Amino acid sequence: MSETSAIVAETAARIFEDLADPQTVNQAKDEAWQGPLWASLEESGLTLAWVPDTLGGAGASLADGFEVVKVAGRFAATVPLAETLIAGWLLSEAGLNSPAGPMTVAPSRWSDQLKIDAAGTLSGKARNVPFGKSAGHVAVLADGPSGPVVALVKLADIRAGEGSNLAGDSSVELSFDKVKAVAHASAPAGLDRHRLMLLGATVRANQMAGALETVLSITTRYSGERIAFEKPISKFQAVQHNLARLAGETAAAVAAAGSAADTFANGITDDRFFLEAAGAKIRVSEAATEGASIGHQVHGAIGFTKEHILHRFTLRLWSWRDDFGNESDWAVRLGRMVASKGADELWPLVASR
Amino acid sequence: MTAAIQFDQLRLPPECEKLREEVRAFIAEETDAGHIKPTGATGGDSFSREFSRKVGAKGWLGMTWPKQYGGQERTFLERYVVTEELRVANAPTRLHFVADRQSGPILLKYAPEHVKMKVLPAICRGECCFAIGMSEPNSGSDLFAARTKATKTDGGWLINGTKIWTSNAHQADYMIGLFRTSQPTKENRRHGLTQFLVDMKTKGITCNPVYQITGHHDFNEVVFENAFVPDDHVLGEIDGAWKQATSELAYERSGPERFLETYYVLEELVRVLGPDPDVRGAEGLGRLVAQLHTLRRMSVSVAGMLHAGKEPVLEAAIVKDVGTIWEQRLPHRARELAAFSEPEATNQVPFEKKLAYATTIAPKLTIQGGTTEVLRGIIARGLGLR
Numbered sequence: 001m002s003e004t005s006a007i008v009a010e011t012a013a014r015i016f017e018d019l020a021d022p023q024t025v026n027q028a029k030d031e032a033w034q035g036p037l038w039a040s041l042e043e044s045g046l047t048l049a050w051v052p053d054t055l056g057g058a059g060a061s062l063a064d065g066f067e068v069v070k071v072a073g074r075f076a077a078t079v080p081l082a083e084t085l086i087a088g089w090l091l092s093e094a095g096l097n098s099p100a101g102p103m104t105v106a107p108s109r110w111s112d113q114l115k116i117d118a119a120g121t122l123s124g125k126a127r128n129v130p131f132g133k134s135a136g137h138v139a140v141l142a143d144g145p146s147g148p149v150v151a152l153v154k155l156a157d158i159r160a161g162e163g164s165n166l167a168g169d170s171s172v173e174l175s176f177d178k179v180k181a182v183a184h185a186s187a188p189a190g191l192d193r194h195r196l197m198l199l200g201a202t203v204r205a206n207q208m209a210g211a212l213e214t215v216l217s218i219t220t221r222y223s224g225e226r227i228a229f230e231k232p233i234s235k236f237q238a239v240q241h242n243l244a245r246l247a248g249e250t251a252a253a254v255a256a257a258g259s260a261a262d263t264f265a266n267g268i269t270d271d272r273f274f275l276e277a278a279g280a281k282i283r284v285s286e287a288a289t290e291g292a293s294i295g296h297q298v299h300g301a302i303g304f305t306k307e308h309i310l311h312r313f314t315l316r317l318w319s320w321r322d323d324f325g326n327e328s329d330w331a332v333r334l335g336r337m338v339a340s341k342g343a344d345e346l347w348p349l350v351a352s353r
Numbered sequence: 354m355t356a357a358i359q360f361d362q363l364r365l366p367p368e369c370e371k372l373r374e375e376v377r378a379f380i381a382e383e384t385d386a387g388h389i390k391p392t393g394a395t396g397g398d399s400f401s402r403e404f405s406r407k408v409g410a411k412g413w414l415g416m417t418w419p420k421q422y423g424g425q426e427r428t429f430l431e432r433y434v435v436t437e438e439l440r441v442a443n444a445p446t447r448l449h450f451v452a453d454r455q456s457g458p459i460l461l462k463y464a465p466e467h468v469k470m471k472v473l474p475a476i477c478r479g480e481c482c483f484a485i486g487m488s489e490p491n492s493g494s495d496l497f498a499a500r501t502k503a504t505k506t507d508g509g510w511l512i513n514g515t516k517i518w519t520s521n522a523h524q525a526d527y528m529i530g531l532f533r534t535s536q537p538t539k540e541n542r543r544h545g546l547t548q549f550l551v552d553m554k555t556k557g558i559t560c561n562p563v564y565q566i567t568g569h570h571d572f573n574e575v576v577f578e579n580a581f582v583p584d585d586h587v588l589g590e591i592d593g594a595w596k597q598a599t600s601e602l603a604y605e606r607s608g609p610e611r612f613l614e615t616y617y618v619l620e621e622l623v624r625v626l627g628p629d630p631d632v633r634g635a636e637g638l639g640r641l642v643a644q645l646h647t648l649r650r651m652s653v654s655v656a657g658m659l660h661a662g663k664e665p666v667l668e669a670a671i672v673k674d675v676g677t678i679w680e681q682r683l684p685h686r687a688r689e690l691a692a693f694s695e696p697e698a699t700n701q702v703p704f705e706k707k708l709a710y711a712t713t714i715a716p717k718l719t720i721q722g723g724t725t726e727v728l729r730g731i732i733a734r735g736l737g738l739r
Binding site for chain 1 (some may be wrong): 736
């Protein structure tokens with residue numbers, strides 16, 4: 001990690017520690033804590049890290065932004081920080097200004113398709129849009145008359161359905177019924193659904209890796225505190241081996257997610273990024289399934305309660321598997337890419353990273 | 354909230370990629386000449402004096418060691434590239450692999466100068482095969498239960514006892530053996546073992562073959578009856594072997610050989626599935642590739658951290674734990690995914706042959722060089738649980 005990335009990560013961590021401590025947030029009666037948290041993140045320039053200052057952002061590097069995402073994952077923060085980062089990046093790529101306030105991005109499912117006409121009127125549906133209820137704007141990548149178009153839309157102008165993910169964060173269907181974009185511009189060459197999904201997958205994978213790090217640390221700590229049969233359960237070999245497996249899954253997630261982020265941050269967008277981003281979303285999602293289960297197993301009944309913070313991480317880990325392409329979806333795509341290149345090209349591709 | 358696990362984002366530097374091209378060109382030549390058989394399953398497990406000598410002549414053995422011992426003073430990252438390319442090509446590296454990876458570095462650290470001058474250059478030339486004398490009939494994972502004795506005599510030591518599961522012993526020039534020189538103490542049950550360099554031609558050493566479930570002869574029972582080892586073949590501190598060889602373990606645990614041992618099955622699976630697999634085949638293949646890519650990134654990262662002088666002990670143990678389980682399951686997963694492939698697929702025969710071999714060697718992958726159970730104990734210690 002570069003020195004500036006480390007400073008950015010530290011700044012983000014301090015804000016989350018002060019304003020989104022999982023224990024405090026878990027006991028809060030309402031969501032009022034989200035306001036000050038967002039204000040502080042915005043004030044520090046973290047929400048628009050991937051937007052150059054000429055377009056209203058903070059102009060931080062891609063690497064810095066990924067560090068922020070990972071820190072946010074470690075706190076399982078329920079504000080659309082990751083979504084706003086992606087939205088800001090998408091708008092900037094098309095030369096559009098980013099508004100203040102929280103944003104989200106659509107579509108985030110492969111099966112959804114949005115259309116835009118020459119006048120900037122959008123139609124179509126996007127399902128499971130994260131924070132589609134609470135954000136102010138949505139950045140959209142839609143099919144235009146002559147290729148992909150990036151558009152900025154006010155959420156107030158769109159009909160939003162009801163719904164949330166497993167953790168209760170809003171995740172809704174947005175219906176674009178002839179909605180007029182606030183601004184729109186052609187996407188630059190190379191920016192298509194595939195690339196947006198790859199970036200989304202990389203961002204989610206990094207949040208998930210951060211959340212798994214926390215699952216590992218709170219589970220390890222709990223195993224040293226909980227006494228059963230007259231000793232801490234961490235002294236039982238069966239528990240130790242479960243924790244070792246959790247460490248292995250967390251390690252795989254951290255390595256794969258970090259590697260994909262590093263690849264994108266270095267401007268690599270060809271098949272190598274495909275391998276990295278799809279590979280990360282697949283492997284991190286597998287780790288989420290395995291790791292969250294072990295976290296719960298070690299915590300026993302207390303981890304299954306609202307009162308304990310474990311669910312803030314495990315429920316999001318399970319839900320995040322589905323955003324920007326789930327692991328099955330990416331595996332089919334990656335498998336087809338590898339198959340079409342042929343057996344002799346597999347190792348050179350893997351070794352190229 | 355601090356992170357317990359660290360993976361620096363290391364990419365292999367340009368000099369490594371240049372070297373990789375050289376290794377691939379060499380492999381292509383050797384394949385054309387018939388010295389590497391891409392269709393043979395047992396390649397990586399084969400013993401070839403001629404091939405090892407050629408690898409040595411290229412300067413790819415002991416490549417990180419000082420030049421005065423025949424080394425090249427190149428980096429561990431460069432060694433990493435050579436190792437992974439030869440492994441993926443299924444090249445016959447059995448003769449030199451153990452010597453290059455672990456025996457040489459132990460000698461480099463603990464052998465007297467004249468022994469180093471004699472043995473290390475021979476390893477670098479690819480002429481020297483090593484065996485590791487650790488396990489005994491009643492001492493496997495629990496190394497400190499070793500009972501094979503070294504008793505002091507004039508000018509050296511007399512070895513008596515039996516080592517078992519000793520790979521290569523019947524073809525090895527030397528063994529690095531762990532022998533009991535004193536009884537353990539009450540305070541320290543690890544006390545009393547010493548490492549020795551043993552010339553396998555020594556009188557009083559008998560190798561009896563132990564055949565494996567693959568049908569191959571790799572394991573041996575090595576019986577010592579008053580075998581004499583001179584004083585200058587003691588490696589390191591007498592009674593203090595437990596203090597040695599801890600930092601080297603990170604290299605040994607995290608290398609590419611810890612997840613690539615059955616790689617040939619994956620490559621053959623891609624051929625069986627063909628250029629346009631169905632959803633089931635594509636998904637299975639995609640997951641395997643994602644898992645392989647992740648393992649390699651973890652392994653390269655550990656190599657990079659070691660290169661930078663860090664001590665990623667926890668991360669290295671994790672690479673071996675996750676990596677060996679992956680390579681062990683790979684043949685079984687490939688079998689499932691190929692279940693509906695067309696029997697007339699052009700490579701059905703090589704696929705089945707390689708699959709059969711990989712399936713039979715798979716059980717050893719999570720046992721050799723530290724079992725899964727031992728590794729998980731090490732990981733638990735790294736997490737502060739014990």
